[in-house]
Amino acid sequence: MVHFHRRDFLAYAGALGASGLVLGNRAFAAAEADSLARQAVAAGQTEVIVGGSTGAYVDRVKKIFYDPFTEATGIKVTNVGGGYGEKLAKIKAMTEVGNVEWDVLTLSVDSLIETNRKYFRDLGATCEETPNVAADGIAGACLRYGAIFDIGAGVLAYDTDAFVGKPKPSSWADFWNVKDYPGPRSLPDAGTPWWNLIAALTADGVPPDQLFPLDVDRAFKKLDEIKSEVTVWWRSGDQSQQMFRSGEVVMAMLFAGRAKSLQHEGLPLGISWNNAPLDASFWGVLKDAQRPLAGLALINFVYSRPEAHVEYITESQSATGLKTALDLIDPAVARELPTYPATWDTIVKIDSDWLSANQDAVLQRWSAWLAG
Numbered sequence: 001m002v003h004f005h006r007r008d009f010l011a012y013a014g015a016l017g018a019s020g021l022v023l024g025n026r027a028f029a030a031a032e033a034d035s036l037a038r039q040a041v042a043a044g045q046t047e048v049i050v051g052g053s054t055g056a057y058v059d060r061v062k063k064i065f066y067d068p069f070t071e072a073t074g075i076k077v078t079n080v081g082g083g084y085g086e087k088l089a090k091i092k093a094m095t096e097v098g099n100v101e102w103d104v105l106t107l108s109v110d111s112l113i114e115t116n117r118k119y120f121r122d123l124g125a126t127c128e129e130t131p132n133v134a135a136d137g138i139a140g141a142c143l144r145y146g147a148i149f150d151i152g153a154g155v156l157a158y159d160t161d162a163f164v165g166k167p168k169p170s171s172w173a174d175f176w177n178v179k180d181y182p183g184p185r186s187l188p189d190a191g192t193p194w195w196n197l198i199a200a201l202t203a204d205g206v207p208p209d210q211l212f213p214l215d216v217d218r219a220f221k222k223l224d225e226i227k228s229e230v231t232v233w234w235r236s237g238d239q240s241q242q243m244f245r246s247g248e249v250v251m252a253m254l255f256a257g258r259a260k261s262l263q264h265e266g267l268p269l270g271i272s273w274n275n276a277p278l279d280a281s282f283w284g285v286l287k288d289a290q291r292p293l294a295g296l297a298l299i300n301f302v303y304s305r306p307e308a309h310v311e312y313i314t315e316s317q318s319a320t321g322l323k324t325a326l327d328l329i330d331p332a333v334a335r336e337l338p339t340y341p342a343t344w345d346t347i348v349k350i351d352s353d354w355l356s357a358n359q360d361a362v363l364q365r366w367s368a369w370l371a372g
Contacts, residue, residue, distance in 0.1 A: 036293065036300050036301075037072070037297040037301065040073075040291070040294040040296075040297045041073065041074060041075065043293055045075070045291040045292075045293050045294040046074060046075055046076060046294070047075065047077075047078060047291060047294065048075055048078070048103045048294035048295050048297075048298050049078045049080060049101060049102045049103050049104070049291070050066075050077060050078065050079050050080065050102065050103070050104045050105070050106065050298075051082065051087045051090070051102040051104065051105040051106065052079040052081055053079075053081050053082075053106065055081075057316075058079050058081055060312065060315055060316060061079075061312075062077070062079065064308050064311050064315075065301075065302050065305070065312075066079070068305070068308065069297075069298055069301045069302075072301070073297065073301070075294050075297065075298070077298065080101075080102060084107050084108055084111060087105060087107065088107065088111065088116065091119050091286065095288060098288075100286055100288040100289060100290065101290075102286055102289070103285065103286060103289040103290065103291045103292065103294060103295040104283055104284065104285055104286065104289070104295045104298060104299070105119070105120070105283075105284055105286055106149070106281055106282070106283050106284075107146075107281065107282060107284075108281055108282075109143065109148065109281070109282050109350065109352075110192055110194075110350055112143055112145060112146065112282065112284075112352055113352055113355050113356040113359060114352075114353070117145050118287065119286060119287055119288075120145035120146060120285065120286060120287055121145070121284065121285040121286065121287050121289070121292060121295075122144060122145060122287075123142070123144060123145065123146070123147075123284075123285070124144070125144060126142055127141075127142035127144070127147060129296055130147060130296055130299045130300045130303065131300070132300045132303035132304050133147040133299065133300070133303050133321075136303055136304075136306075136322055136323060137303065137322065137323065138321050138322070138339050138344065139344070140349060141321035141322075143282055143284075143352075146283055146284030147282060147283055147284075147299055147303065147321060148280050148281070148282050148320075148321035149280070149281050149283050149302070149320060149321055150281045150316070150318050150319075150320065151279075151280045151318060151319040151321060151338055151339055152255055152256035152257050152279040152318055152319070152338060153256050153273060153276035153277060153347050154188065154192075154195045154199075154253045154254070154255065154256075154276050154277040154279055155253070155255075155259055155271050155272060155273055155276045156170075156171070156172065156174075156175060156251070156252075156253060156271070156272040156274065156276065157244070157251070157252050157254040157259040157262075157269055157271055158181075158250060158251040158252075158269070158270050158272075159244065159249075159250045159251070159267075159268060159269065159270075160268040160269065161268045162183055162250040162251075163181060163250075166180065166181070168270055168272075169181055169251060169270070169272065170274055171202070171203070171272065171274050171275065172199040172274075172275060173202070173203045173205075175199065175203060175226070175251055175253075176203040176222070176225060176226050178226075178229050181251065182250075183249070183250030183251060184229065184230075184231040184248060184249045185226065185229045185230045185231065185232075185249055185250070185251050185252060186232040186233070186234055186240070186248075186249045186251075186252035187199075187226075187230050187233060187253050188233070188234055188235075189233035189234065189235050189366075189370060190234065190235055190236070191363075192277075193362055193363065193366035194214065194277070194350065194355065194359075194362055195277040196219075196223060196253070196366075197214050197216065197219035197220075197223075197362070198211060198214070198219075198275070198277050198348050199275075199277070200218075200219040200220075200222035200223045200226075201214065201215060201218060201219050201222065202275045203222060204218060204219075204222045206218075208275055208346070208348055211348060212351035212354050213351070213354050213358075214354065214358070216358070216361075216362065216365070220365070220369055223369070231248065231249060232248055232249055232252075233370065234252070237255055237257075237258045240252065240254050240255065240258055241254075241258050241261065241262055244262055244267060244269060245262075245265075245267065255279060256271070256273075256276070256279065256318075256338060257316070257317055257318050259271050260336075261317065264317075273338060273343045273346060273347065275346055275348055276338070276346070276347055276348065277347075277348050277350065278338075278347050278348060278349050278350060280321075283298075283299050283302070285299065302322075303321075303322055305322075306322055306324040306325045306327070306328055307325075307328060309322045309325035310325050310328045310329055313325065313329065313333075319337040319338050319339040321339070323339070326339065326340070
């Protein structure tokens, strides 16, 4: 029999209610997670296989989400880890031979282009099949073919010691302003050149709400202006951190999590979220999954546990897509997350339809420009 530990949930809910928080959505979320899990078990779907990640990341997700899901529902979670490219290649191969072994797949949101959407179950325009995502997700959490989970951005990071006595750099226009903010720069060469195009167009005065469709010619013209100042085109998160530790650069676009880690190391690093390109992963149920109800139940369960998201956010220094988790976080910490409402409005969300139509051409042009 499926058991959701409702007594424990209600005890937790009562404690929050005493502090004045609204719990209606959370009680609904628990009931919905319970219902989907019951349906899965009734259909004999007592395992869900996730094409997930590896290392410390999956260990954290297992502890905070997978194990509690299994304890509450009886549905076992098996993680099969790998890189995004590796997992995409595997799911394509499995689909071609008609033997899809995985039920849930995690990828970057930039991967959800038209040619890849066909591998995922359509959850509905508002994710009706995972109602907790629709009810308690942040704006944009529902991607129709999946739900956003881990959230960061390509932030503007800078060495605060390099700009003493000056206003803090706060925009991509400041990144391009080598007169007032001199020093070597760095930008990513990590497979997402549209991030650099977004920064260039923003620096050139394009309003955030008018970025898409990206004016590629204008963006590369603007990149021409800064190219000689970029001394490192980083290709990995480790490299991007090391260049600040060694003092190679004074300003860069960095993964937010990497920048925050440097701050925790004690480096004098400032961060601006202003018009930072969205960097996020999503969880989607595969279209040809053998255990689709179990996959839906897992995603819905994840979106019914705000206290678990707080634990995840605290340990990972990344945000998640559950807006109710922000109610439980210290306000000072919440303000440093990309999902904080005022910040979330400034994060640039990638237009997946534009990316579907232009990704290959932009990648080719980027490689040629960088080599030229």
